[in-house]
Amino acid sequence: MTARKSGSRIETEIERCRSEGQWEKIPELVRQLSAKLISTDDVGELLLGEMKLQQFLKENPLKQNCSPRTARPPLTEARSHLTNVLQRGNLRTELLQEANVLMGKLCYVEGDYSEALTHFNRVNLDDMQLSSAPIYRLAMIAEAYATKGLCLEKTSTSCPPSSSEGDQEIITCYEKSGDIALLYLQEAEKALSAGMQNRSPKPGPVSQEQELGFFLETGLQRAHVIHFKNGNLTHGVGRFREILRAVETRTTQNLRMTIARQLAEILLRGMCEQSYWSPLEDPPAQSPLDEPQCTHTHPEYTLPRRARIYTGENLFCPQENTEEALLLLLISESMANRDAVLSRIPEHSADRVLSLQSASVVYDLLTIALGRRGQYEMLSECLERAMKFAFEEFHLWYQLALSLMAAGKSARAVKVLKECMRLKPDDPTIPLLAVKLCIGNLHWLDEGEGFAKMVVEMQDKAAEFRAKGFLALGLVYSLKATDASLRGVQEEYQKKALSAFQRAQSLAPTDHLAVFYLALQLAVSRQIPEALGYVRQALQLQGDDVHSLHLLALLLSAQKHYHDALNIIEMALSEYPENFMLLFTKVKLETLCRGPEEALLTCKHMLQIWKSCYNLTNPSDSGRGSSLLDRAVADRRQLNAVTLPDFSDPETASASSSSLMMSLPSSPSSLFFPLSSLYPTSPMPRSDPVGHVFCDHFPRRRLSSASSVHAPSVAASRVEQALSEASSLQSSTPKHGPLHPWMTLAQIWLHAAEVYIGMMKPAEAMACTQEAASLFPTSHNVLFMKGQVAELRGNLEDAKRCYEEALAISPAHIRSMQRLGVILYQLQRFSLAEKVLCEAVQLCSSSHLGWHSLAEVLQAQGNMAAASECFLTALQLEASNPIMPFTILPRAL
Known part of the structure; x- marks a missing residue:
């Protein structure tokens, strides 16, 4: 009786170690079990074979598309133990199933895919019970389906996968593997939490979290890859959603972030509003998203036990593709910020680079999604949260600056652009953007002058942007001349502006803006004949430029040629009928040329346009x-x-x-x-x-x-x-x-x-x-x-x-x-x-x-x-x- 109780305790400990992956304890427990109970040699052989195999995979993890492992001592020992168990066949059915599954897994590791399939077919994985299976058995079944799918892929390369029945079997294996893997991870986390609650509050070693491993990760990620490879976007998106609806565990957090980001990218780049369907709706039987030649049949399967999903009242459900993509990206962004690696010590450099790359992809997709909606305010707030790990990272700083510009936060955008200039001092586009803001609604003319001079002083490094630098400098001087209250200061700035515009024109003779602003500055200086010559030159370079046409009309009105000016305005309005500046000028000219009644009709027309x-x-x-x-x-x-x-x-x-x-x-x-x-x-x-x-x-x-x-x-x-x-x-x-x-x-x-x-x-x-x-x-x-x-x-x-x-x-x-x-x-x-x-x-x-x-x-x-x-x-x-x-x-x- 005592031996039975002791054996039961040891069996429970063995089951716990198998569930938690503590393989180093298995040999000692097998020795204790053999000493307490009789007829346990085959069980010990099974456990030792599993231990050797799992320990080898833990020390030598598999990778996708890796070459088969050659025979090594641990694998040879594992094969010896499992072969002895299968040859004797003395164990009960459940343990023989486990032995076949482990042997099939071992054959895959060694590259013998046909032999591995033989073992999986001998077991018939669908007969393995899930309802009352212990945690370690759930992981074993999930890995078995994934391994079978891998073997089927390796052995079916001779026939087209998109049209073969074997392809459907492969997808079914991967989807079953993923579903059971989610169930296993949920049950493992629940058991781990319960164990921690029942333990003594005394300090002790913390149990390590579950790891996915190669086979479980393959089962979770491979099905949708095949769907997308075959052009079946509908089923691929559906598989993404099924995984994301499962209750989250700590082990799947990184996987969920990756899947959420991938699904968001598909929704943004491969799906329009007309082809979108809600996550709570059934996918369409025929979708324009799918390739015409792909098979739309998707075999249904049932599992007696599935992973828990999020349910409840008042749950948010997106109704359009951009909405769902934003939800997924905001979730991914939250996870990326939470798991960001901020340490600058050399040991963490690789993790820091991976964390930054993952976050950068999320923020790039957020830029696309929020930019489509015009939500630049929200985008700038998201990018501000990324600044905690954006040290010396130009891309994130530049994205933040552009989002602040689009959100109308010009003052803050200029400060961020200064940091971008420090990170990339030889890039002329950055100070040009700063000038654009400074001479805009900020009206920081002194700062704008400094930024424009930075571009000019880059010499050959600025290349074609040097002309833009002189153009910006001329605009700054022109605005300063307008602001000046003393005649002498005003004339000095006007000369500087004209000189800068002339230099810009000489560097870029085909740029109509340089010629236009030169004409405008001459007009402001009341040099009307010279301004007329340059504005005609600007129109030769860009005949439909609205501002050049408007300036020509104003110059003609300055020469009291009101009818000619009105004709120019009407010609410009034929190209730009909704331009209110042209319409207001037309009202003034019509009042002089045609009387106030015509001007009132133009006001009526403006109201209709508005x-x-x-x-x-x-x-x-x-x-x-x-x-x-x-x-x-x-x-x-x-x-x-x-x-x-x-x-x-x-x-x-x-x-x-x-x-x-x-x-x-x-x-x-x-x-x-x-x-x-x-x-x-x-x-x-x-x-x-x-x-x-x-x-x-x-x-x-x-x-x-x-x-x-x-x-x-x-x-x-x-x-x-x-x-x-x-x-x-x-x-x-x-x-x-x-x-x-x-x-x-x-x-x-x-x-x-x-x-x-x-x-x-x-x-x-x-x-x-x-x-x-x-x-x-x-x-x-x-x-x-x-x-x-x-x-x-x-x-x-x-x-x-x-x-x-x-x-x-x-x-x-x-x-x-x-x-x-x-x-x-x-x-x-x-x-x-x-x-x-x-x-x-x-x-x-x-x-x-x-x-x-x-x-x-x-x-x-x-x-x-x-x-x-x-x-x-x-x-x-x-x-x-x-x-x-x-x-x-x-x-x-």
Whole structure:
């Protein structure tokens, strides 16, 4: 009785050691078992044969496509033990099955695949019980199926695998092996956890985690490889999903990360929305993803015991391929960050390289997936998490910089680009990207100058990018000239800009941008004939460049060839019908050439274009996956800090595309006007930029019946319907999307208001202004327009208050300064009017209106000499004054 209990204890210990892979303890346990029980020689032979084989594989792990092992002493001893067991046949059926399975595994290791299949067929693996099998037996069965599949692959190379029945048998073997391997790993981890809970809390050796090994890993990974090799993408994706739905174990974490990454790559590169099916749906019988010649039959099999899968209520299930790919990649990214090797000691260098490579692949795929959705904010956050193991890794730093640029985080992007420059000091594209940001909305001109000089000083290392370096340097100097308040400083920067642009043109004579910016700088310097020559040269290089065509029209208007300029604008609009900058210029030119009624029709046309381009009342209309609709909706409280961009602001215009820079210039109807005039008629001069806080929605009110537009002319009555339709788009419901579409709509309202002011219709002008104010209530442009309407009505105090409020929001708004000076003059406050107008002239010395108004104030004060100089300056400037400021054209790389 005592011997039986002792034998039972030893058998339990043997089973535990077999499950945990502690093969070094087996010989001693076999010796104890033989001493306690009789008739255990065959069991001992089996255990010793298994021990020899497993110990050999542990010390000499197999690899995929490796050559067979030659006969070695451990393998010879293992074969001797197993042969003795099989020849005697004294063991019970379960143990004989194990002996055959081990012999088949040994034959595979030695390269005798046919003999291995003989042993597996003798056992019939499907007859091996799973229901009450111990843990070690689950691993043995899983390895047996994998080994059988490997042997079938080795022996069936003579026939095409994609069309043979043997191929289906191979896939079934691998899939059964993978399913049983998942079950084994779950049961092993559960047993390990239970054992640790039952142990004494005293410190002791920690049990090692289970290892997959060659055969189990093959069973988990080989089936989908064959599916994809045969062109059966549907079944391959299905197999991926089955493995990922199984409850995770610590042993399968790295495998799950690999499979999740591979599946995400397939979803992103090989599957479209039309061919996608949900993980909870049955795969389609026929799919365009699969090769036409591949067999779609997939034999079903049942196992009496399967691995546990994730189940429960309210589980998230993706509904499209990008959604599932993002889910998989975010899971992979979390695992890569968790398991990152951060140690810099030499012993861990190989592991650190592998960890970095794995993470880099995940982040590259995240860049593709999130870039498709326009989720650059989320992408930058993901890449920031990767910085903990991105030391001296240029690729991750560069990816972070690009994602920050796309997310609009320009200041942080410049700092990251500086680190990229340190890592790759000879790459000219990096400082060029930094210049692009600095001369954009950041307006860091000194930093931009430094980056541009870095490219120029690279000499031959910069190659073709050296011309871009001079181009960037010229843009920096041009913007500095615009910002300069002293005439001498302004002229110095203009000379530097012209010199840089000329150098860029000499290095890249076929680059139309170099010629265009040279023409633009000459135009800003009021060298109109020279600018015309270069802009025509730019059009010869790039005949459909919208900015070159726009500059040509402005130059023609500066020479007072308004009809020719209008023809150029209409020709450009035939190529770019949705370009609002061209349309705003057309409104000004039509007011002069064809009358305000035609300008109102153009405003109506702009409203129709806006409705078709930015119909944001139904977000789904903009297309699935559109970056326009994937932006988060900002808080409504941000609206109070939002203001419209000033159309005449050179810095704002230079940092944006044509659809963003739309503000309110006036249309000149005469050369000069007396100070008693209520409406200024000239292009809007320069004003300095105002910081914008961007949000994604804001309230809009319907136009009340009391403020609706009523115009006696036919054109005005036709445009009233368009204004009413556009007003009906506005509601109290917050709109999705970025801010610039609503900026565009507000500018359309303000242009319509200005046309009505030119027609002396204050009620209609105020109605349009109120619509713009409902979008941007604190915009200095809106307040300026309200001041214009008040002037038209003769309310000088109201107009003065509006201009002062506009200057409180934007202290450098030139037009508000000029009109405030005029109002102060009309109120007989000459000294204050002179001070305000002198400041306006100092901020924008190229505006003839400021000089003319200052001349009249000086004349009223009896300072005739100074007034004469101001009048002459105004005449000289007006002779070359375009219909719209040249600085509305973008100055950016």
